[in-house]
Structure formats: C-alpha cells, structure tokens
Amino acid sequence: MLRLTDNHDEYQTTADWLMSQTKHRPQVAIICGSGLGMLADSLKCQNSFAYSDIPGFPQSTVQGHAGRLVFGDLKGKSCVCMQGRFHMYEGHSLLKTTFPVRVFKLMGVETLIVTNAAGSLADGFQPGDIMIIKDHINFPGLVGLNPLCGPNDEKFGPRFPAMSDCYDKGLRCLVMEIAKQIGVAGLLQEGVYAMVGGPNFETIAEARLLHRLGVDAVGMSTVPEVIVATHCGLRVFGLSLITNKVVKSYEDSDSVNHDGVLEVGRLRSQTVQQLVTELISRMEINNNENSNNAS
Ligand SMILES: O=P(O)(O)O[C@@H]1C[C@H](O)[C@@H](CO)O1
Secondary structure (H helix, E strand, O other): OOOOOOOHHHHHHHHHHHHHHOOOOOOEEEEOOOOOHHHHHHOEEEEEEEHHHOOOOOOOOOOOOOOEEEEEEEOOEEEEEEEOOOOHHHOOOHHHHOHHHHHHHHHOOOEEEEEEEEEEOOOOOOOOOEEEEEEEEEHHHHOOOOOOOOOOOOOOOOOOOOOOOOOOHHHHHHHHHHHHHOOOHHHEEEEEEEEOOOOOOOOHHHHHHHHHOOOOEEEOOOHHHHHHHHHOOOEEEEEEEEEEEOOOOOOOOOOOOHHHHHHHHHHHHHHHHHHHHHHHHHOOOOOOOOOOOOO
C-alpha cells in the first residue's frame, strides 16, 4: 500500500513559509490541467515560486505543467494558481499529489477550482468542448487507492466524508450563465469525469467499459484533489477541457497523444480563461481570511 507519511506540521511549515514570502492571502485556488497553465496569466500583482524552491512541495515532471505557484489578484479576489499538478503515475503517493490542497486550506483558501484535459466517451462531446464536472468516479479509489487512506487527521476533516455533493451546484449554474452571456454556451457540456491511473491511454475494451458505466470524460488526475478538498471543507468547482475522443472502435484509426492534448489546450485557452476569470469575479466569498478551522 502507498503510505502516506504527511503530518499536520508538514502542511503548516509549507503554509507558513509561503505566507512569509508573499503578502497575498488567497481566497481562491486554481489547479491548471495539462496545457492550461495560462490561467495564471490573468492574475495581477503576481508573486511566483518555482515548486523546487517551496519547502515540502513535490515536483512536476510532465510536459505542459510548468511547476510554478503563482499568487495574484483577480477582479478583487486574492488567488493562488498551480501551474502544474502532480499525478499518481509520476510516482507520487496520492497524498503527495494533493499536498498543496491542504496547504491552501491552511492559508485561508475557501474555494478550489480544478481544471484538466480529458478524453470524451459521451457520444455528443467533441474535442474543444468544455465539460463542467457534475460528479466523478474514482477508479483508483474503488481498489483502495485513496488519498484519505491511513490515519485520519481530524483537524482537516472527518474519517468518513460524504462525496455526494462535492461539485458545488451554485458555481456550476453560475458558469452556465456566464457561458451564455459570453456566447460560448454551445461549447459547454456537463458530465461525469472518471479518474484512471494512467500513464497509458485507454485500450478500446477499457474505453467501451467506461462508456457503458456512464463516464462522460476520462483523465488521470483531479479526483484525489477534489476528495481532499471536500474532506477539509473547501467549496469545489471543476472543468474538463475535452482534448480528444477516446477511441471506442477497432475500425477507428485515430489515436491520442500528449502533444495533441496540449494543442487543444492552446486552442481553447482563451475561452477557459474567460470562464474562470468571470467565475472568480462573480463568485461570493465569505471573507474569512485565515479563519479556517484546520489550523
Ligand atoms: O493534469 P491533467 O489531468 O490535465 O493531464 C491529462 C492527463 C495526463 O496527465 C495527460 C495526458 O495527455 O493530460
């Protein structure tokens, strides 16, 4: 079993170090998926840190994940943006892949926005569509690979957290509204994201299985971050950029590759950025600066 040695002090040490290096006290955290690192570009008054300079932080090894933490202001809200996330297939434990989420909680963040690149199973979805995540299936979790395995840290949350409403409904409706107002509603979908372990893409038999199980989009990340965020009481919103259709037919000669995934990220970067910027601008924040109950 992958374990899992982090303790509360390790998160606190990293949070304290960051708060000693920046004046920003973020209310919103954004995790950028493959090829979506430009989400940090809209932040004003930036302070940025290479992951390699942050005590306790894991390192990004995947192309399209720059490995930088960017603090800044966006439309009156203080934000922190991860340009690069950590994946289980890189060799990190699941708890390590979610390390920043608890650090953000200790810094006072109350809302987490997760983004990813994903392949579509749903028949009506096209590459370039943007899927609001309504729910997820945690395939690694179904066989016991869950970031919450091991001793529970009650300071963060309960032993048995509910996951039936982890993607905030109010924020999902708000993004639908925004999409209509900025004229991109035609690109928007809503659906179920499934996490698989990767790093290989799916076989055709696996793709057919996922399709039958009701998966709309599949990827290799996000779910552990959402579980840890929900466990510690963060409000969560998630977007999948559909970068490819998952091949479901033996007759189909298409095949997916990471460069193609990054290319669709570049093509849709502006629209994703617009949606996330407007969401942050319009979302309500409790302004509970550093009044979290996890410290
Ligand atoms: O970090 P995300 O989930 O956006 O990355 C996806 C899944 C793999 O890491 C990679 C495959 O192209 O993109």
